[in-house]
Amino acid sequence: MTLLPLRKNALALAAVCLTSLMFGLEISSVPAVLATLESVLHADFREIQWIMNAYTLACTTVLMATGALADRFGRKRVYVASIVTFAVTSLICGLAQSAPVLIVSRFLQGMGGGAMLICQVAVLSHQFQAGRERSNAFGAWGIIFGIGLGFGPIVGGLIVAVANWQWVFLVHTLLSIVALGLAFAGVQESRDPHAQQLDLPGIVTLSAACFGLVYFITQGPDLGLDSRAALGIAAATAVSFVAFVFVEKRSPRPMFDFSVFRIRPFSGAMSGSMGMNFSYWPFMIYLPIYFQGALGYTSVNAGLSLLAYTLPTLVVPPLAERLAFRFGARRVIPLGLFTIGVGFMLMKFGAGGAHPSWLTMLPGCLSCGIGLGLTNTPVTNTATGSVSPNRAGMASGIDMSARLISLAINIAVMGFILVEGVLSHLARALAGWSADLPLRRLAEQVAAGSIAPPGQSSAELAAVDPHGAIVHAALAHGFGLVMLYGMVGAWMLALCSAAAFGPGARRVREQAELGECVRHPSP
Structure with missing residues (x-):
């Protein structure tokens, strides 16, 4: 060389x-x-x-x-x-x-x-x-x-x-x-002389399947996993994936x-x-x-x-x-x-x-x-x-x-x-939780690293968990x-x-x- x-x-x-x-x-x-x-x-x-x-x-x-x-x-x-x-x-x-x-x-x-x-x-x-x-x-x-x-x-x-x-x-x-x-x-510069054309149906169906699955996982709990909206998203995701496999095989x-x-x-x-x-x-x-x-x-x-x-x-x-x-x-x-x-x-x-x-x-x-x-x-x-x-x-x-x-x-x-x-x-530790902030919202804030959640719930949480141990x-x-x-x-x-x-x-x-x-x- x-x-x-x-x-x-x-x-x-x-x-x-x-x-x-x-x-x-x-x-x-x-x-x-x-x-x-x-x-x-x-x-x-x-x-x-x-x-x-x-x-x-x-x-x-x-x-x-x-x-x-x-x-x-x-x-x-x-x-x-x-x-x-x-x-x-x-x-x-x-x-x-x-x-x-x-x-x-x-x-x-x-x-x-x-x-x-x-x-x-x-x-x-x-x-x-x-x-x-x-x-x-x-x-x-x-x-x-x-x-x-x-x-x-x-x-x-x-x-x-x-x-x-x-x-x-x-x-x-x-x-x-x-x-x-x-x-x-x-x-x-290099290329494949036998390269295929852009496969738009495959791109669209694969993208829809991926987005639908991620959306279902992240938003499903709020929608209700057994709700019509959540089930509709799951069904659309499955249909998109099947369609992707079909168009790629054809x-x-x-x-x-x-x-x-x-x-x-x-x-x-x-x-x-x-x-x-x-x-x-x-x-x-x-x-x-x-x-x-x-x-x-x-x-x-x-x-x-x-x-x-x-x-x-x-x-x-x-x-x-x-x-x-x-x-x-x-x-x-x-x-x-x-x-x-x-x-x-x-x-x-x-x-x-x-x-x-x-x-x-x-x-x-x-x-x-x-x-x-x-x-x-x-x-x-x-x-x-x-x-x-x-x-x-x-x-x-x-x-x-x-x-x-x-x-x-x-x-x-x-x-x-x-x-x-x-x-x-x-849910186990705060069985009597009754603040305006729902328990799931509190869980999301804690999962994000917000140990001291803002709003009206702070005083009540401080009363039941003064040192943040819970x-x-x-x-x-x-x-x-x-x-x-x-x-x-x-x-x-x-x-x-x-x-x-x-x-x-x-x-x-x-x-x-x-x-x-x-x-x-x-x-």
């Missing part, structure tokens, strides 16, 4: 790493400032959930479309457009003055972020196709992504402490300018090609994608609430405490790539999910002790971070490496869709479990149930991943066949 292609590859890798840093920061820095947003923007618990879920749902709506557009019109062109979109929408988020405006802005930002993320994987898959070179590139991508995730909480906390929350979003506008220069200089060249799930490595990797988002990623949203609400930490101290949860993702990915290269992804990915489950178990024990603190949470947080680091980059590399390079856009689209759909759903599910856990404890215990009880859910989810998906990869002998045979397919892709 001559010097010029080497230089271009280095610049392309720098662009991909910088945009992955931005995406990682956007995921982990925003949860650290949710308590501030609740206070400054007067956001309630549901609005806090939607500030995060608007982003993830928007990412999901554009992933499959981005994969198709990038394959058809050029991955560099779409990548540059996604960076510009992310920069502009980050500026809009920083200028938002109310929770509803921020939610809408986050949705727009999520569209840019989702497109940017899918293009990162497609660019890496095209420009780094050799085995070790590809592994090193994905390893670097994982490290930088880990830096964004690892330092995001403390970055968010420090920004709030020294400036204001707006700069959590505005900083991405500045970083995007640098990323654009690197992308123009280093990313090679399409001659679907964006969501179900046939790739016959490839065992791909199916095993998809179980790993969903496993991370049944446990690690959605809990990232709620862990700052625990540190600030249950333990009484400031935003900066909460951010520092979160480093134990996120920093292992910085150092473990290179080790994960080496382990996957030596022992195979079929062992490393289930091991990573199992380690995440162990972490949730340890956190549950640490939170349930007599004197919980960051120190009692430390072993569980470290275990979760190590498990995520073992799982993340092998999942992405396996998913895109199990298909021919000219289908990298489609494969990475399915991978990221699985991640973000399961993330959006589980942000809502964990929030539901947290509120219901808090509510059940309050609401603190309720919050701890709710978080214990959430941690239990994360543990079970991670272990169940670890089993699914191991089963999908299949026996070792068959895996070796399929790996050899896939290697031939990658070296000699069909036209």
Whole structure:
């Protein structure tokens, strides 16, 4: 390889790493400032959930479309457009003055972020196709992504402490300018000559199904889970999902090609994608609430405490790539999910002790971070490496869709479990509660970290719970149930991943066949 292609590859890798840093920061820095947003923007618990879920749902709506557009019109062109979109929408988020405006802005930002993320994987898959070179590139991508995730909480906390929350979003506008220069200089244009047309029916039906399910989980308790409105939403969600499967199976060249799930490595990797988002990623949203609400930490101290949860993702990915290269992804990915489950178990024990603190949470947080680091980059590399390079856009689209759909759903599910856990404890402890503020509303405020709820109920609550012991215990009880859910989810998906990869002998045979397919892709 001559010097010029080497230089271009280095610049392309720098662009991909910088945009992955931005995406990682956007995921982990925003949860650290949710308590501030609740206070400054007067956001309630549901609005806090939607500030995060608007982003993830928007990412999901554009992933499959981005994969198709990038394959058809050029991955560099779409990548540059996604960076510009992310920069502009980050500026809009920083200028938002109310929770509803921020939610809408986050949705727009999520569209840019989702497109940017899918293009990162497609660019890496095209420009780094050799085995070790590809592994090193994905390893670097994982490290930088880990830096964004690892330092995001403390970055968010420090920004709030020294400036204001707006700069959590505005900083991405500045970083995007640098990323654009690197992308123009280093990313090679590539496309799939056989790329399919934009599948609007598939995009609409999948988006409707995801939004309907999340809306049902978050709004169902207020509507009444057995009410006509809630049942109607559930029915529409089910119909949308069935319609999505139908249109994708009928399409001659679907964006969501179900046939790739016959490839065992791909199916095993998809179980790993969903496993991370049944446990690690959605809990990232709620862990700052625990540190600030249950333990009484400031935003900066909460951010520092979160480093134990996120920093292992910085150092473990290179080790994960080496382990996957030596022992195979079929062992490393289930091991990573199992380690995440162990972490949730340890956190549950640490939170349930007599004197919980960051120190009692430390072993569980470290275990979760190590498990995520073992799982993340092998999942992405396996998913895109199990298909021919000219289908990298489609494969990475399915991978990221699985991640973000399961993330959006589980942000809502964990929030539901947290509120219901808090509510059940309050119902037992405050059997005579008769204030104007309904008990469910009180539970939502406690789940959001508002230990001292405002309004007329404060005096009555102070009379029955003068030291806040009841609401603190309720919050701890709710978080214990959430941690239990994360543990079970991670272990169940670890089993699914191991089963999908299949026996070792068959895996070796399929790996050899896939290697031939990658070296000699069909036209």
